[in-house]
Amino acid sequence: MIMRMDIKLRIKDAFKGDFGKGIARIDPKIVSESNINVSDTICIYNDSTKKRTAAMVLPSVIKDNGTNIIRIDALLRRNLSASLEDIVRTKKTKNHLAQQVSFAGYKKGIILKNPIGLVKNLEDRVVSKGDIFTFQCGSNKIDLIVINHTPQTEVVKIHNGTNIFCQKQAYYL
Numbered sequence: 001m002i003m004r005m006d007i008k009l010r011i012k013d014a015f016k017g018d019f020g021k022g023i024a025r026i027d028p029k030i031v032s033e034s035n036i037n038v039s040d041t042i043c044i045y046n047d048s049t050k051k052r053t054a055a056m057v058l059p060s061v062i063k064d065n066g067t068n069i070i071r072i073d074a075l076l077r078r079n080l081s082a083s084l085e086d087i088v089r090t091k092k093t094k095n096h097l098a099q100q101v102s103f104a105g106y107k108k109g110i111i112l113k114n115p116i117g118l119v120k121n122l123e124d125r126v127v128s129k130g131d132i133f134t135f136q137c138g139s140n141k142i143d144l145i146v147i148n149h150t151p152q153t154e155v156v157k158i159h160n161g162t163n164i165f166c167q168k169q170a171y172y173l
Helices: 028-033 074-080 115-122
Strands: 007-013 023-026 041-046 051-059 069-072 087-093 100-106 132-137 140-150 163-171
Touching: 023 028, 023 041, 028 051, 041 074, 051 074, 069 074, 074 132, 115 132, 115 163, 140 163
Parallel strands: 007 069, 023 051, 100 163
Antiparallel strands: 007 087, 023 069, 041 051, 041 087, 100 140, 132 140
């Protein structure tokens, strides 16, 4: 059985080791009933904010069995405009390799000097339009937002052959 669109899960905090990796840990019972495999991609939807993001699935710990929870980090919650204990919907989605991903500085213009470094930083991450990523650059934090990607699917996976572009102008949601 494939994960249905209407599976609703309550958000809990990610485990410390999962932070910043684009991982969603889901109630093991739901994972097994939905025929999800390790590293499958899901879309996560927050109906109250009309936002979505993508993550790679891993089963959660045994104590989460039967709890209908999803464990995601603060970065994924930010992309959803969601908080702990909010209810989100999920669906399994197909992985499409990104040919190209376009970024912009979120709320601040930026010049990207090393797109290959960004690809290496985000390699094997799944992204969708509107996702925001924070990077440490020296003593400054820089937020980049995905403004477009090819192919034009819900989710793409960045790999070492992905072309990265960054517009100089700031982007606002």
